[in-house]
Amino acid sequence: MRKGGNAGRAVAAAGGGLVAWGVAWAAYSGVREPGAALAFGGVVLLGELLRVPAGTDREGAPLATAGGLGYALLGPAAAGVSQTAAVVAAATGAAALTARLTAPRPRQGRHGRHAQAAPAAPPRAQAALRRVLIVAFAAACCQPLGGEEVLTGMAGAPRAAFLVAVLAATALWDAVLSAALGAAEGGRPFVPGLRDEVRGLTGIASAVCAGGVVMALAVRSAGLWAVPLVALPLLLTQLSLRGHAAVRATYRQTVTTLARATEVAGYTPRGHAGRVSELSVAVGRELGLPARQLTLLAYAALMHDIGQLSLVDPVPRGATEPLDGERRQAIAALGGEVVRRTGAPAEVALIVERQAHPYREQPLAGRIVRAVNAYEDLTGEAAPLEARLAAVERLRLATGYDYDPRVVEALTRVLARHSTRAWLDAGADGKDLG
Amino acid sequence: MAIVPIAPARRPLPREARVTVAAVCAAGLLCAAPAPVAGPPWPTVAVLAVLYALCEPGVLRRVTDGPHRPSAVGPFLPVLLAGALLLPPAAAALVAVPGSLAGRPAPWVRRCWRAAHLAVAVWAASLAARLLGGPAALRAGDLPYALLPAAAAAVVFCAAATALTGAVLVTAEHCPPSAAWGEPLLGALGPHLTYGMVALTTALLWLRGYGVFAAVLVPLPMYVACWVFARARRERAAHDATVRALVQAVDLKDPYTRGHSERVGRASALIAGELGMDGDRVDTLRLAGILHDVGKLGVPTRVLRKTGPLDPEERRLIQLHPEYGHEMTRGLAFLDEARAAILHHHERLDGSGYPHGLTGDQIPESARVVAVADAFDAMTSTRSYRPARSVAYAVAELHRCAGTQFDPPVVAALARALAQPAPPLPAQPPAAPGGDGSGPTPARPLPAPPPARAPHPSPTPPPAAAPRAAAPRAAAPRAAAPRAAAPRPRVVAQATALGEGLLVVAGVVGA
Numbered sequence: 001m002r003k004g005g006n007a008g009r010a011v012a013a014a015g016g017g018l019v020a021w022g023v024a025w026a027a028y029s030g031v032r033e034p035g036a037a038l039a040f041g042g043v044v045l046l047g048e049l050l051r052v053p054a055g056t057d058r059e060g061a062p063l064a065t066a067g068g069l070g071y072a073l074l075g076p077a078a079a080g081v082s083q084t085a086a087v088v089a090a091a092t093g094a095a096a097l098t099a100r101l102t103a104p105r106p107r108q109g110r111h112g113r114h115a116q117a118a119p120a121a122p123p124r125a126q127a128a129l130r131r132v133l134i135v136a137f138a139a140a141c142c143q144p145l146g147g148e149e150v151l152t153g154m155a156g157a158p159r160a161a162f163l164v165a166v167l168a169a170t171a172l173w174d175a176v177l178s179a180a181l182g183a184a185e186g187g188r189p190f191v192p193g194l195r196d197e198v199r200g201l202t203g204i205a206s207a208v209c210a211g212g213v214v215m216a217l218a219v220r221s222a223g224l225w226a227v228p229l230v231a232l233p234l235l236l237t238q239l240s241l242r243g244h245a246a247v248r249a250t251y252r253q254t255v256t257t258l259a260r261a262t263e264v265a266g267y268t269p270r271g272h273a274g275r276v277s278e279l280s281v282a283v284g285r286e287l288g289l290p291a292r293q294l295t296l297l298a299y300a301a302l303m304h305d306i307g308q309l310s311l312v313d314p315v316p317r318g319a320t321e322p323l324d325g326e327r328r329q330a331i332a333a334l335g336g337e338v339v340r341r342t343g344a345p346a347e348v349a350l351i352v353e354r355q356a357h358p359y360r361e362q363p364l365a366g367r368i369v370r371a372v373n374a375y376e377d378l379t380g381e382a383a384p385l386e387a388r389l390a391a392v393e394r395l396r397l398a399t400g401y402d403y404d405p406r407v408v409e410a411l412t413r414v415l416a417r418h419s420t421r422a423w424l425d426a427g428a429d430g431k432d433l434g
Numbered sequence: 435m436a437i438v439p440i441a442p443a444r445r446p447l448p449r450e451a452r453v454t455v456a457a458v459c460a461a462g463l464l465c466a467a468p469a470p471v472a473g474p475p476w477p478t479v480a481v482l483a484v485l486y487a488l489c490e491p492g493v494l495r496r497v498t499d500g501p502h503r504p505s506a507v508g509p510f511l512p513v514l515l516a517g518a519l520l521l522p523p524a525a526a527a528l529v530a531v532p533g534s535l536a537g538r539p540a541p542w543v544r545r546c547w548r549a550a551h552l553a554v555a556v557w558a559a560s561l562a563a564r565l566l567g568g569p570a571a572l573r574a575g576d577l578p579y580a581l582l583p584a585a586a587a588a589v590v591f592c593a594a595a596t597a598l599t600g601a602v603l604v605t606a607e608h609c610p611p612s613a614a615w616g617e618p619l620l621g622a623l624g625p626h627l628t629y630g631m632v633a634l635t636t637a638l639l640w641l642r643g644y645g646v647f648a649a650v651l652v653p654l655p656m657y658v659a660c661w662v663f664a665r666a667r668r669e670r671a672a673h674d675a676t677v678r679a680l681v682q683a684v685d686l687k688d689p690y691t692r693g694h695s696e697r698v699g700r701a702s703a704l705i706a707g708e709l710g711m712d713g714d715r716v717d718t719l720r721l722a723g724i725l726h727d728v729g730k731l732g733v734p735t736r737v738l739r740k741t742g743p744l745d746p747e748e749r750r751l752i753q754l755h756p757e758y759g760h761e762m763t764r765g766l767a768f769l770d771e772a773r774a775a776i777l778h779h780h781e782r783l784d785g786s787g788y789p790h791g792l793t794g795d796q797i798p799e800s801a802r803v804v805a806v807a808d809a810f811d812a813m814t815s816t817r818s819y820r821p822a823r824s825v826a827y828a829v830a831e832l833h834r835c836a837g838t839q840f841d842p843p844v845v846a847a848l849a850r851a852l853a854q855p856a857p858p859l860p861a862q863p864p865a866a867p868g869g870d871g872s873g874p875t876p877a878r879p880l881p882a883p884p885p886a887r888a889p890h891p892s893p894t895p896p897p898a899a900a901p902r903a904a905a906p907r908a909a910a911p912r913a914a915a916p917r918a919a920a921p922r923p924r925v926v927a928q929a930t931a932l933g934e935g936l937l938v939v940a941g942v943v944g945a
Contacts (some may be wrong), residue, residue: 066655156643164647207658210651218635221642225577226635230652233632237659244666251673253765258680264762265687265731309683312735342679344672 007184015129022086041091043067048095070215072139141166167209192288259302277301300351307335319377328356359404367404451606462550465557466527474525487533515633518559526560527553551598559591588630688738699723701807708847722772729759775800802841
């Protein structure tokens with residue numbers, strides 16, 4: 001996994017600079033309202049310690065983010081931009097330190113490889129610095145041009161409405177930032193990415209923002225006792241998310257095992273399903289598919305060869321591409337039958353079932369799986385460059401009927417972009433894309 | 435969790451239950467009757483009532499759930515409890531009424547019951563908060579103290595709702611009082627206290643003039659938590675189906691084993707329970723039984739389907755299947771010791787088994803359990819060359835081989851479990867009549883096996899030598915495996931225990 005390109009480094013530098021400034025300022029002028037700083041820092045710490053494992057939802061620690069936002073919304077008199085940044089950074093750092101000291105080192109290698117098709121999670125430090133940036137943005141919004149009096153003069157519903165508006169702006173800013181980061185690093189087109197991010201705001205993010213606003217309001221009304229009171233439901237949200245993440249992870253493990261069944265049975269080459277899944281997701285992202293579609297695409301690509309289990313004799317190298325169309329469609333239909341029984345969404349079964357149809361009869365995800373699978377069948381794990389070029393050329397020649405020209409175009413772009421990386425990584429961990 | 439529908443559509447309630455429901459409705463009316471006279475703060479009542487109605491499943495379902503199957507988030511209690519803290523008892527009783535009457539489609543009797551029992555419970559909660567000086571503490575923002583009336587309101591609400599629901603269950607279903615009252619109450623207290631804290635925050639902010647913002651923003655995280663939990667529950671069901679699909683992938687290659695895996699899973703769980711293992715290990719062993727032959731995916735289909743005697747090379751290929759299975763399931767973290775069972779279920783106590791030729795205690799306990807379950811099901815299933823052997827015969831045969839091939843305590847546990855009159859298997863069809871129960875010989879076979887043949891290596895003469903009929907194609911649709919036999923990975927069970935509590939509350943109170 002890449003550690004982050006230029007855009008990621010820019011975010012990290014901005015966040016780091018902010019933190020340094022905040023700490024320096026706090027050291028110079030003293031900490032305002034240390035009680036509140038401790039209470040909110042504690043909430044951030046707790047939320048970070050009970051982080052949701054990465055890879056499922058974008059928000060890994062709703063409680064921590066809500067705590068940070070709530071602190072920012074206390075207003076310039078209690079927190080201010082610099083102190084907010086310093087407190088949130090300190091709590092996050094303390095959590096990271098605690099986690100490192102208490103938890104055993106996660107074992108890399110064997111387990112890491114099974115999760116190879118999981119969406120890449122941003123590195124933790126970068127995520128933490130991004131949160132600092134977001135929280136500081138909210139704090140800055142609370143410092144309107146009219147000075148502190150504007151905010152302190154407001155009470156009741158207008159104040160609540162103002163805080164909600166601030167957090168709505170913050171959430172949008174965060175969405176733009178994520179989409180821009182995704183475009184700069186993951187090669188995800190900006191506009192579909194932004195659409196995805198904004199759509200994602202309705203779920204967990206709304207709970208986070210509501211929690212932040214409520215925390216700020218309640219502390220003003222009833223003192224610091226309100227902090228644990230408001231944190232409790234947020235904690236429950238986070239624990240629910242953890243449960244959900246555990247289910248998702250288990251589900252993914254099982255689907256991957258099911259996908260590897262064809263490999264163990266000797267029908268397909270080792271790692272074929274994983275490679276097709278990874279490359280399919282990359283192509284889907286290039287084409288701007290929304291997040292849910294990408295998940296379905298990943299599952300369908302993992303299980304696309306499952307129908308071959310019914311063959312009495314394996315197809316040579318598991319490559320269905322050279323077979324005649326009728327036979328391929330029969331195998332695909334059997335695969336669809338198995339997938340239907342896995343409880344996966346119906347779209348996944350449809351993709352698998354139609355994988356051998358000409359592209360005009362396929363859903364977009366099916367076209368991607370077909371083209372990528374054909375490319376994989378033609379090249380395999382360690383084909384020389386000429387073979388890869390020849391494979392792409394062959395796909396191009398068949399875009400009249402078999403393959404969607406748009407998909408082949410996107411596949412070419414993805415492969416071209418990753419060729420340097422693949423060359424660098426070749427043989428390092430065996431999970432290069434092309 | 436005994437969530438019994440109060441009024442199943444086709445069966446009328448018994449008379450006592452109808453009387454109970456009528457009494458609760460009357461009590462609800464009595465609770466709410468003084469409200470119009472006292473002149474309550476109508477705007478508060480209206481806002482909370484509308485909010486409650488919006489959260490009622492069936493109203494916002496489309497918005498929260500998208501195009502997928504609807505799932506119950508449950509009646510949304512923090513709003514009711516906020517009403518109990520903010521309003522006098524009679525007015526608080528009104529909050530739940532519009533939502534309950536307009537919510538999920540149901541016969542009118544059920545809607546009235548829902549409205550009435552919630553009204554009574556909210557009324558009692560409000561009264562409890564009032565007696566402890568709740569309103570004054572809230573107005574003063576006296577925080578550590580205000581926790582007391584809020585907690586009291588939550589506990590009283592929980593107790594009242596559980597008591598009323600339990601009363602109907604006892605009169606209608608004649609369930610034992612502990613099942614109707616005790617367990618639901620204990621399970622619901624924690625979530626209710628949480629709801630109480632959310633309600634307290636709502637009430638505090640409401641009284642500070644934040645109005646609708648307080649009523650909408652405060653319960654939102656709680657609502658999202660319930661929603662996430664419901665989604666996780668749906669995906670857990672999908673996961674169960676995937677594990678089963680893994681098994682059915684074997685069926686694609688070898689139709690003879692159809693149904694065998696599920697039955698071995700059930701028998702393994704039965705033995706594990708009889709051996710006194712805890713719930714998690716029983717689940718793991720069920721999973722081990724279900725997946726024990728998954729390695730057959732690695733055996734060439736031509737060999738698996740061969741009808742005639744196997745030559746040594748082919749036998750060697752088949753004997754690789756435990757190792758294939760172990761390798762295949764490497765990525766499944768939740769399997770735990772079940773993987774050892776998959777690897778070692780063909781070991782024999784005297785060391786003549788495979789793949790490693792372990793002896794005695796070297797063989798993991800899980801593998802010894804699955805081995806007995808596997809052999810038992812192999813003998814009691816019908817094969818093409820002989821009908822199913824009787825259960826008595828199978829147990830006698832297991833006893834004969836105990837010590838050399840099987841672990842005697844495990845065999846004894848299976849015999850004991852089979853001899854028990856009450857079937858501990860939830861998914862099992864009623865036991866065939868005719869068991870005399872006079873001797874140690876059990877009279878109850880495992881769930882009626884569909885005509886299927888046993889898997890390959892089995893305790894009795896090597897079936898490799900048995901003639902095999904031509905295999906039917908695997909395309910014939912199979913009946914879905916019984917839901918109750920679904921494996922439930924421990925990781926998942928732990929992760930969702932908390933949310934389970936939340937939904938149990940929703941189910942019990944809103945039944």
